[in-house]
Structure formats: C-alpha cells, structure tokens
Amino acid sequence: MCQVDEEYSGLIRSKPSPISYKKCVKCKHGSAVLTIRSGDGFCRGCFKDYFIHKFRAMLGKNRIIFPGERVLLAVSGGLASSSMLSQVQEGLSHDASKKLRFIPGIIYVDEGGAIGLSTEERKKTISQLEDIFQNTSYPYHIVPFEEIFRLPASVLETMRPTSDHSVSSYKWAVAQFTQDIRTGQSRESRDPSLEDCFSGLDTRDWSQKLPPSADHTEALKLLFASVKTLTAKEDLLQTLRLHLILYVARQAGYTKIMVGDSCSRLAVKLLSSIALGRGAALAMDTGFSDPRYDDVIIVRPMRDYSSKEIAFYNRMFSVPSVFSPSLDTMAPDKASIQRLTETFLTKLQTDFPSTVSTIYRTSEKLHTAHPPQSSDAHPAARCLLCLCALDTTADDCSALHATLQSEWLSQNRGRGNSPVASGPNSAPDQCCSSVRGCATSVGGGGGGSCCSSSNQMPVSSDLMALLCYSCRLTIKDMATVATLPQYVVTEADRRKRRHVMKKEISQYLLDDNEDLQS
C-alpha cells in the first residue's frame, strides 16, 4: 500500500531463520555473514564481488568517463567517499580484470572554519587524512574552505559545453577526447583570462603551508553567523563548497569530479530538495551525472549503494575513514529541513522497507538532460549561485505568482496603490521582498528605487532577480549579503550591467546566441 506497483502477498510467511544458518544465495556453499535487501544472505567473498561489480557496472553503464581522463575524487573522509576511494584503487590496480582507465586525483575541503573547530582539531583531521591519501599514491589537494574568499568571479561564468554528449556516440566522444589530448589543444571553453591569482591555491601539503589567514577565517565565521537558519547554512555551505571544488578541478586540469553520495543520502537529498523548492533542478542534483557546469561534469558512482552496504563493506574489509563533524552534527531532529527529512525517511523506512528504493527509482525517471530551450530561443538564464536554469518566470497561476500576490496584497496601503510604494513603517525585508516581486516580473530591470528609503540592503533586490527560487530562500535567510564572498558580488554586478546593456540595444540584436547571453 505504500507503493503503487506493490504486489500483495497476503499469506503470512513463517518467521525467517537466523542468518547464521543460511547459505549464501550466490555461491550456495559459503555461510552467509550479512543480509542485503531483506532476505538475501551473502558470504564474505560474494559480497565483495557484488560490491566491486556494482561500482564497475555503474561506471560502465553510463559511459561518461573516457579512458585517460583526469578525474577528481571529492573525499570528505566519511564512510561513503572513503569507500569510493578504495573502489577506485581496486579498479585501477593491475590485477583487476579489465581495469578502469582514468587518472584520479583527490581533493579534501577542510570546513573546520565554517563549523568553528580549533586549529589543532583541524590539523589532526588533516594529518589522519594525509596518511590515507599518501597510501593511495594519487596526487591530492587539501584546501581550506577559507579559500572561497580568494576565488575569482569567473568560476560562476557559464561556459560553452565542450561537446554535446547526448548527440554523439561514446566511441566518437572518446576519439575526440584522445585527439584533444594528443594534439595538446586547450579546450575552447577555457578562457585565458582564467589564469589569474589562483597559482597559490594548489596546496599539496596544507600543514606545512601557513594556515589560512585569520582574516579569512574571521570572514568565514561572519558569513555563517549572518545566516539565520541552519537550513540556509547547510545549503550555502554545499553550494560554496562545490564552487571551490569546481575551481580546483578547472585549474588542475580535471574534467570530471566524482562525489560519494550514497542511495540513502540521495533519497534524503531528493525529498529535502522538494521541500526547499528545487523541483526544477532535481534531476541535476541527484542524477548520475550533473552537467550544470558545462566543462566539468559531476559524477555520482556510489548512488546505487545503501548506507548499510557501505558501512558493512568498510568494516569487513578495513577501509580507513576519518570522522569529521559537520554543521548538523548533534543538531536536534527539527533543527533544519535536511535534518528533519533524514529523521523522517529513516523512520518511514523501518515501517515501509521499500521507501528508499522507490524514491531512488523515481529519481531515475527525472529529466537528466540539459534543460530544453525555452520557446523564444533564449538559452535559459542560469542562477547565480547554483548554476541551474532559472525557474522563476511567474506564469499566470503558479505557486510563485501566488506568493508574490500575497506579499503585495499584505502590504498594500489601501486600494489602488502601485506595487512599488512603501511607507516609512515597513521593515526593510518586507520592502525588499515586495520589490523582489516587481523585479521578477520586469526581469530585474527596475527595482532599485524602492530600497532607497532603507539603505540597509541595497544589493538585495537586484541579487534576488539573478537567483533561482530556492537560492532566493537561502539568501532571504541572511541578515546581510555584505558577508558573501567577493566573487559572488562581483559576478552579480557584472550580470546586472550586461542585462542593462542588453536592454538598451535589444532592438538592434538580430540573434540571441550564447555570446550575448549574460
């Protein structure tokens, strides 16, 4: 009854016998040591084969990784990403049959500054991780989160995609790729203006280098202190961290990023994304490949594994991992939307064991290709922060339209006032939110006048026009946007200026191609 297609068996089954008396369902003679998927016992060897095979099958089925490509593994030290690291090692080792062929690198982002850990704690975690990384003998980058204050604005620019993956066949794409490598051509999307102040960021050995400047750590603390709710904090942390990883990948020449999101984690992410208003971007947030950053593709090879399988594998085969606290560690159940969703799903899963797999299957049916072109031949504008297509055209009769209406009507000072009017009694955030309404409907063009009476957040209304629905909610939860890293503000200003420019000359433009799109 919890699932549309469920087959109802009706008869009462006899109580299943304890696991230790059962035989492995695969090889039929080893004794089973653990249960997968309610009822199937596996012995040690078969479980290992099953686990490794799933990883390979995941990569092989979605043929996204080209041989010889450089892939950056984003490792947080947790169970899933450590497991992913060990799987990559397995796959690339010489004695594997049909071994994987790509060139890995590792990145770890140290978020201690955002959470408020002391320097000693951070150093300890880093040295533990370094031991693990050095054992793999892959190149690694340990990057403190404070580096977001040194990112250039170009990280948010929308690039032209290097190739149209959906059209060309895999073989053709591989041929193109190897040809590019051989002739040493730089990719057409890499702008030469990207080679700027980043050279100091390639930190191979963080503990030897000076820790990030106290100014930056202070700024980071201020940034997260200015966000009022834990929900928005988590959202902001994830977005900014992704920008950082993306930048390192671009600088060091990686074309793919592998992230260790497990099935259970993704189910929580799906449900909380719906609650956050990210329905339009669901496919990209949780699909196998995430093409929103056109030149670097994010890949999720662990998405088929449940947390239980990963935990058992790590335990049985001694995969090293390091626990580091995050923003919502030890937070109460209802502290944030993400935390609430996790609790809810875990509880629901105990009553209805097929919940997580149902959600997973639903996510596979979501649209994973690039968003289709809108009817008037504009390439869709992208959100400033999450770089997904904007979903904020307030169509007649949509939830967004209704919300804007409510906001306006609740502040309407008597009948017949224009939407932009505001009196001296209105609080600044109300003022800006009503301006947000008209900013949307005129496309970000003219909303600044309303905020002149309250000079607390002059950026806010224009910033809102550049964001998608859920990023707006995150920014709305911030007390002030002045604490955002510089690159976000710079890019926002640049887009605004381009938009104004375009409006001025719009009647003379013959063709809206990507060069002109901001």
Next chain:
Amino acid sequence: MPVTCSCCGEKRAVLKRPKTGHSLCKECFFRTFEEEVHQTIVSAKLFNQGETVAIGASGGKDSTVLAHVLKVLNERYDYGLKLLLLSVDEGITGYRDDSLETVKRNQQQYELPLKIVSYEELYGWTMDAIVKQVGMKNNCTFCGVFRRQALDRGAMMLKVDKICTGHNADDVAETVLMNFLRGDISRLRRCTAISTTSEGEGLVPRCKPLKYAYEKEIVLYAYFKKLDYFSTECIYSPNAYRGHARAFLKDLEAIRPSAIMDIIHSGENLSFREGVKMPMPGSCSRCGYISSQTLCKSCVLLEGLNRGLPKLGIGKHHRLHGKILAQQPLSEQEERRLKAADF
C-alpha cells in the same frame, strides 16, 4: 505597544498571517484572502460567465469557507455563476451524519440548493459495511475512489458545468509528498494542476480555487467570520499513509512557513524524461466511466466487495480484469490471496 496592520496602517493588527508573517487587521485580512482567491480564479481562468458550478461540500472548514468566499466573489466581481452545493454521504456513523447536518445548515445560511448523493444508493455499500469487510488498513482507498465517482454522478444528475472542491495548499503539498514517496510518476505530473481536463463525455471538470490558501489561513478566516463548520477527523483514518506525509509537512511548516508553497512550486516544475510509461485515458468496459484500464477502479473494488474478496483492487489486479468481465469464478489460489483482510 500595539502593532498596526501592515496593509492599511490604521487599525490595530489582530492576527499574523501564517503565509507571509505580516500582521493584519480583521478587515484587511478578509479582503486580502478573498482577493487572493479571486486572483487565482482569474489567472487560471477557472470559470466562465453563466456557468453552473457545484461546490463539493462536506461540512468541513474548507468547503464551508469555499462556499462563503465563492458566494461573496460571485456577487462582488459579477462572475455570473449559478452556485449549488453537492454533498456525498459515505455512510460513516458518527462522522458523516453529523457533518451533513452542518451542510444542511450551510444551505440555509447561504441560500444555495443542496443535493446529497450516498454510497448506499449508488453502490449498495456504506463505508461502515466496507470497513467491516476490508479492515482498518486499506479502507481509505475505497472511500476515495467511490467518492470521486459519486461526485461526478451527482454532478451529472444536476447537469452542472464544473465542480469545485475545497482542496487547500496543505492538501496539494501533502499529495505531492505522498506521490513522491510512493513513486507514482503519473500522479506526480497531474496532482499540481489546478483543474482537471475533461476528456470526452461523461466527465465534469473539477477545480480547486483554494489551491494557494494555507489551511491555517482558512481556519483564521472561518474563525473571524464566525463561520460554522464541523471539525472531527474521520474515525477510520488514523492508519492512512497520508498521515505520515501530513506529519512531515507540519514539521516542515514549523521550520520554514513558506515550505508549503515551495513544495507546490517544486511539484509544478518537475520535469520527466520522455519515454516514461504513462497511463492513457480510456473508458471502463462495464460502466463507461473514464479509466486507463479495461475496468475502472470502482468496478474492480465493487466486484471485490460483492464477491467477498476485499483485497481485489488493492495491489496488482490487471490480469484478473478479463475474468471479472466475463463473470468467471477465480481460481482457488487467487481467491485465497484476495481474501485475507487485516484488522
């Protein structure tokens, strides 16, 4: 220091809007609420001039407020609609007969004609009898499927052009969550639509004018307007799956009040891959009602009840449609599987 209404700036504010957090006085709240419903109706083009519209009235807060607001807006903005109340009697003692009294009172207060259709006369079964056979777990399926057809049949008897129901924003958000949790892609696509499309004859389109109104605001409106309604939970509902989605939604609303609208926004913007199999509308071979299978769900459910096989209709049963149509008895194994009821 008393807070002034943020809308008119003159009177003292008596309530805080759950939707936006603004403080409003009574009159401004009424006006804002009614205006929002009007905007929804106008922007979605729900009604046309001169149509006859049946309001699905259960006697609960949503339908009471809906009836009141529609009557007010019909006069204020001259929709030109002819309104009537349509109520369904499922035969649940202690619940439905009380709420029906409320509907009869509404009829007198608003001076609208009322028609009551009952499961007894349409199908020959009351919900009490159904629960006795089916048990406490899957009975909401029966009630929901039968009610939908009952509303349509009642509407056809009255010869109306449209039906409108009092589904509010919380209901729509719960439906999105529930369909997502159950993996029901086809419903996910359709559940955020404000009105159903009418496919062919025999089907009256229905709409939800209160789709963007929060449940709490509906209660606030009814409270301040001193509207009379019946407010008890259905006695058979505690085990419904929807309860989980509802509890989750309440918690979400406590963390972030705009979550309800955010979920509706997400639901409206979901995009699905082409090639995902979707059911196509056809019609039932037995009763002619709209259906994507050979037999419509209510025929299957009824058949199960009449044959004493309560599980027919819950779970997969497509393979049995042929047998049911041909009035053949089912095999012994099939019968055994379908008989077990859980209490």
